[in-house]
Amino acid sequence: MAASESEHLHHGVAHGESHGGISGGHYPGMWVFPNPRVMTREMAAKVSAMPQMFTLGLLLTFALLVLGVVGFVARASADGFDDRAPWGYYMATFSFVFMVTSAAPVAAVAFRFTKSHWRRPLSRVSELFAVVGIFNIIMFIPMMMILPPILNPNPVQGHDLEIRRTIWFEGPIGAPHAWDLAGVVGLAVTALFILYLSAVPDMAEARHTATGFRGWLYRTLSGHWYGTKRQWNAQKAGLAMLGAFYFMTLIFVHFIISSDYAQSMIPGWKDSIFPVFYSLTAFQVALGLCLVILYVMRRWGGFQEYYGKSVFWSASKVQLGLTLLWAYHLFAFFITYWFGRLVVEQNIIKYLFAQSYGGVFVANLALSFVIPFLLLLWNPVRRSAWGPPLAGVSAALGALMFSVRVFVGGANSGNIYEAFLNHVPAAAYPDIWDIFIVVGGIGGAAFIYLVATKIFPLLSVWEVKEGALYQGMRRFIRGEYLVLAKPE
Amino acid sequence: MQEGRTPIPYRQINRELLFSILQSPKWFPIAIIILGLIVLGGFSAAGLLVNKGFGVTGLNRPVMWGFFITNFVFWIGISHAGVMLSAILRLSKAEWRRPATRAAEILTVFSLMTAMMMPLIHTGRPWRTIYWIYTIPFMPYDYARGIWPNVRSPLVWDPSAVYTYLTSSILFVLVALIPDFAVLRDRTTGMNHRIYTMLAMGWRGNPRQWKLQIIAGVLLSALILPVFVSVHSIVSWDFGMAVSVKTWHSTIFAPYFVVGAVHSGVSAVAFVMIILRYIYGWQNYIRPEHIDALGRLLIVVATGWFYFFVMEILFGFYGREADELAVRDLQFMQEPWNIWMMVFVFTTYFLPVALWLPRAFRRNLWIMSVACISVNIGMWLERFIIIVPGLQNKQVFTFSWYTVYSPSAVEWTIIGATFALVSMLMLMIARVVPLIPLYDIKEYEVLRTEVKIGRVTVPAVYRED
Amino acid sequence: MVTNRIDHKWGMVVDLDRCTGCQACVVACQAENNLPINTKEYFQQRRAYEWIRIERYWEGEFPNVKARFIPIMCQHCENAPCEPVCPVFATYHNDEGLNVQVYNRCVGTRYCANNCPYQVRFFNWWEPKWPERLRNQLNPDVTVRSRGVMERCSFCVQRIRRGEITVERRGVEPLTGEAIPYAEPATPTQGRYLNYQRMKEGNFLPACAQACPTNALMFGEQTDPTGPVFKYFEKANEQYDKVHHGEYVDESKTRVYRLLEEMATKPNVIYLKKVEEGAGEAH
Secondary structure, eight states, X not given: OHHHHTHHHHHHHHHHHOOGGGTTSXXXXXXXXXXXXXXXXXXXXXXXXXOHHHHHHHHHHHHHHHHHHHHHHHHHHHHOSSOSGGGHHHHHHHHHHHHHHHHHHHHHHHHHHTTOGGGTTTHHHHHGGGGGHHHHHHHHHHHHXXXXXXXXXXXXXXXXXXXXXXXXXXXXXXXXXXXXXXXXHHHHHHHHHHHHHHHHHHHHHHTTTOOHHHHHHHHHHTTTOOOOHHHHHHHHHHHHHHHHHHHHHHHHHHHHHHHHHTGGGSTTOOOTTHHHHHHHHHHHHHHHHHHHHHHHHHHHSSOTTTSOHHHHHHHHHHHHHHHHHHHHHHHHHHHHHHHHOOHHHHHHIIIIIISTTHHHHHHHHIIIIIHXXXXXXXXXXXXXXXXXXXXXXXXXXXXXHHHIIIIIHHHTSOOTTSSSOOSOOOOOOOOHHHHHHHHHHHHHXXXXXXXXXXXXXXXXXXXXXXXXXXXXXXXXXXXXXEEEEOOO | OOTTOOOOOHHHHHHHHTHHHHSOOTHHHHHHHHHHHHHHHHHHHHHHHHHHOGGGSSOOSSOOOOHHHHHHHHHHHHTHHHHIIIIIHHHTTOGGGGGGHHHHHHHHHXXXXXXXXXXHHHSSOGGGGGGTTOOOTTXXXXXXXXXXXXXXXXXXXXXXXHHHHHHHHHHHHHHHXXXXXXXXXXTOOHHHHHHHHHHHTTOOOOHHHHHHHHHXXXXXXHHHHHHHHHHHHHHHHHHHTOTTSTTTOOTTHHHHHHHHHHHHHHHHHHHHHHXXXXXXXXXXXXXXXXXXXXXXXXXXXXXXXXXXXXXXXXXXXXXXXXXXXXXXXXXXXXXXXXXXXXXXXXXXXXXXXXXXXXXHHHTOHHHHHHHHHHHHHHHHHXXXXXXXXXXXXXXXXGGGOOOOOOOOHHHHHHHHHHHHHHHHHHHHHHTTSOSSOHHHHHHHHHHEEEEEXXXXXXXXXXXXX | OOXXXXXXXXXXEEETTTOOOOOHHHHHHHHHTTOOOOOHHHHHTTOOOOSEEEEEEEESSXXXXXXXXXXXXXXXXXXXXXXXXXTTOOEEEOTTSOEEEOTTTOOOOOXXXXXXXXXXXXXXXXXXXXXGGGGGGSOTTSOOOOTTOEEOOOSOHXXXXXHIIIIIIIOBOTTTOXXXXXXXXXXXXXXXXXXXXXXXXXXXXXXXXXXXXXXXXEEEETTOTTSSSHHHHHHHHHHHHHHTTTOOOOXXXXXXXXXXXXXXXXXXXXXXXXXXXXXXXXX
């Protein structure tokens, strides 16, 4: 903590010891960045600039959002909200956007918690997903209308269940809607708080130079910040506590969303690993997409000097770990159901893995595991800036396939009040409105993220500055080596 | 990590860490004799068991597995500390792992050996288990008749995984021991000298040898990781595959067991470290900072474990199947299981995590010992609570439900003996190899440095990649 | 000489409407299969051997209490959960629908017993002992199992085998010892069936079925239309297919069922529901 206190005085120390060409060299352990003052100025310039490509992207994503709204309205007017079957692809879209948005801030939270220095350029990119949380909340409202009631409205005696299987059991007051909504909203609000706390020092730095709306916003939000020791301590403690709270809330909300909207939609699907698996998929895709953003901004957005290769190198190890864990959890599920051979287990495997959604599952497995694994296994790829983001794109497509398989499968499983799935339902294919909804949902989320980058720059300036203090190159016996300091 | 400490000279490191080998303490033979007698008692009990049949245990018809399998899973769990600390922390370059690695690896080897004795004792005809796991070429196995072990059985996956793990752990320990054997070779005479010469395999400490040793260590760490995960997953599948025992057949079992194993294993290692520090006076090497770091790691592991535990329980109720609910009812509501359940959850999660949260407690070795023992009591109970109530109320037909399982003296003796056996083996190996890696400590002494930021000095290390 | 080996598919039907819970089958089984005496001690230790057991349930409130009996023996499942978990193939499935236990291979891991949902597998906790005067009572056709071995109902495989040898291979009338004249079967399937009358007369049926005074236990070939169990198995299989194609089966309209059908073990034993008093009006 003491480091941050004195950083304004000593930002040149570690930097002075470092040597030019190392960041791009054989070894990505350290990154080199311009003078902090220049950094703040450049970030301000990047935030206010509107390059042509950015405008194009903004227009494109907005167009997609409009398409999505059209698809949604058409779907709602054609089918209403009584039956959940036509809404499968909407649920899958929500799930995909929700997975990415909710899990992305964890990249900042978790690596801040482990005090990994390489995370510093990544933090803001991941925290900025908090803004998309608002879009999540809007998308969540129709989901609640689709959810079938917990109590069977017209039970056939001795055949259907009176209360369907749900994690809410007898259905306490407000369940599941109130709890689900509280979870989604609470998550979004916590993420926004984390974003705010993390951005306060940067906003304070830029408030004097920024003009217009941004200037007003920065001044309003960071008016009290003077960078005293007490304030830094409070900020760090706040980030740690909010981060821990966010992580736990996230795990809980992933649990309720994945079980309410996927698992309990298929009668008799009792799979205790599924929420874990859902969270893992979310972490994998969120980290991957953060790296994609890093790569895009590094390649075309002029962030070359800020996003060193060490981010990709170190994040790729985590990515590889998550990919392997993904496969491991999938296998842990699969072997249990495969060996169990109960009727319902056989049918669920046939439904979601082999027959009805067999093709989607193969695509999911290839995109979420095989391709990222083969890419990341290869050291030159992991050391490059393009390798880990490529694996991220693959994982994102895989997560979309996963959402389609599980959520569309859940929506089309037929009578939800059955004791268990005793037959294999057919797969549901998307029609034109479904495709509109899918591209609209993803486009809308991207649109909001793009807008957010015009408010906060994609770099956590204070974190990068702080990181520079903790590392340097020193002579050791016969060569220059990286020296990494860890507080505590 | 080791804040505000002056560097230790190599000579002192050698002298202090080889203390357990070169100058054996006086209590050593007494401790070995006492532990040996307990182990002997355990072997006698096992002999009685083999001679008389399984009637001498408390097992009965639905409760076909009891203490032995519980103990088997427990020791397999303890063995997960070695790789967790050595391989994972080596790959993630956590500096504070250094003094803990060797003890953890050796504990891994011994606990695996002890664990594998349990299924052998547990089989009805141990003299015929040659057909099951020991496929020694010269033994008369039924190959000639075309009958091979049933590869569909989790009980075939299980020894395969465990023996792979045992082999690779031994390899891992030996590779890491070579430089230390060389040190011992140079400090012993006579027979010992000749044995250590053989074990040191011509180690001269030249750069090429160091490079190969480091590559071998990293490679083994990476290769042992999948084995590490697979071992406890497969142990969990011994239960998870049993479709007829409702509380066992849960998809989450594999990661749940692995995290639980790391939880109990790392706690056990922390406790072993504290003991070693006490009995051999290694205060300079096993410092409160290391135990503190282990404590912080354990908070994360324990909370992860708790999440899996809650998922397992919640989805037990989620299914709303009468037969499963009956088992849950037995576990949570009926005596004595409800008491064991409370004890288990309290000792596994709430007590230790509460003790690990304050920094001052983490650095207090007494409190850490209590927390670590508590975890291991809880984790033993966890396996017991999973295994026995599930079997008691296993089936749908209520007619033959609920028999009480009360372990007999034979079982208690054998369980107690396994603890004595592992302690005895640990003490005996401390006479032969240094339980804190000398070269790892020295490497850290070389690599550590400091970075001055303003008025503050922050500990730092040189990194090679 | 007749040597047409028949590909059997054995099955048993338990008619709960006829079962009176008299336990004759239990005694017959005990005598036939060299089961150790279930002493009081064994029962108290919960280690009794009951290859077939009559489960008794009480239904209703006093005074309108009904006793329900259901005999449960090894179900000889087609997809037996006990089989894949045995590491040494001590229990496996043969192609006659029998679940076979090979005592010599068994090492006694007891995993099969854990994984049996019907709770019909038994472990030899002690070395089996009989009183001296019962030594000559032991059945020479059946192995005496040592301690540490799993065992369970074999559908009296020793009787079936003897039946096959005498009736099919040798072509001998079991009672009179006369040779059966062999005639070329008119259709390929005709000659492939066993004469049940002869099986029964020759004591080649499982001991429990033989002993049952009310014929509640019927044993025979599932695919033999002349046999006693054919129509029930046909019905049960049809029902199974229907359910698993998502079709509705009114359970009140059928008597045939298998135990724990949702476990997909496909037992070769099927049960017929008890016909309730006054149930006739419902149909």
